Ligand SMILES: Nc1nc2c(ncn2[C@@H]2O[C@H](COP(=O)(O)OP(=O)(O)OP(=O)(O)O)[C@@H](O)[C@H]2O)c(=O)[nH]1
């Protein structure tokens with residue numbers, strides 16, 4: 001039998017640098033939700049890729065920022081937690097990060113962390129947004145602060161630099177047995193992935209603080225005849241005013257969210273989906289650790 005390799009590759013960095021877009025590129029499927037807003041990802045999400053005898057478990061993580069609520073704390077903690085079991089730590093930055101002090105805070109903490117000799121690489125994403133002449137200067141800013149085994153310049157949007165990066169990951173993982181069955185592409189349940197899809201549509205459509213103050217949970221998931229599924233989801237908000245905004249005039253907003261989410265959930269499942277959404281107010285859900293645990297936030 002031929003020798004197999006297995007490893008965890010964690011994707012960490014500030015919010016909005018493109019970690020989830022990269023994960024989707026790596027696994028070739030839209031597993032992680034992506035929006036133009038910060039703090040889109042709330043829990044670690046594993047996406048699995050196979051390259052010959054190598055199985056790579058990519059870990060997408062919430063962006064690292066200054067936490068305020070219990071939810072924020074759990075998000076940031078799970079991002080740092082992924083470092084502990086990583087074989088390769090990928091620090092993702094974007095051109096804008098070079099001018100920001102937050103990234104130095106991330107690098108300083110990363111430097112201090114005991115990470116079982118994991119290899120550390122720097123990935124500069126969104127290179128489609130800058131002139132090649134500016135890239136070199138930028139890389140210098142980051143590499144002055146920390147030693148990286150390798151630096152990659154990529155664009156998750158155009159796919160530029162991704163094949164070389166994937167080859168490098170494949171060549172640098174330890175020998176070992178695969179941890180997941182071959183047909184597995186994610187560690188997340190389809191129920192959670194479907195809730196995230198609805199949250200993605202809410203994040204894109206709603207403004208200001210509303211999308212940050214809501215979450216989506218599954219009420220019921222019922223397989224029907226003819227390969228169809230009925231999904232009931234509950235959108236939990238923290239204020240009555242937010243409930244009215246989510247519903248919209250004569251239900252127009254929630255109707256549109258439902259249409260968009262149903263389409264993407266059906267694509268993910270390969271099934272016809274009947275999606276039913278309701279909205280509930282739970283004032284302190286973002287600071288209620290038990291409630292957050294029940295919602296599956298901070299599980300891995
Ligand atoms: N131009 C350009 N935009 C990108 C690229 N990669 C990601 N984006 C955009 O950047 C935004 C943030 O992408 P995400 O993948 O959600 O970023 P993230 O790091 O996962 O963000 P959080 O989950 O909030 O921490 C989205 O609007 C993406 O479309 C890229 O290579 N080039």
Ligand SMILES: [Mg+2]
Nearest residue numbers: 019020040041
């Ligand atoms: Mg993300």
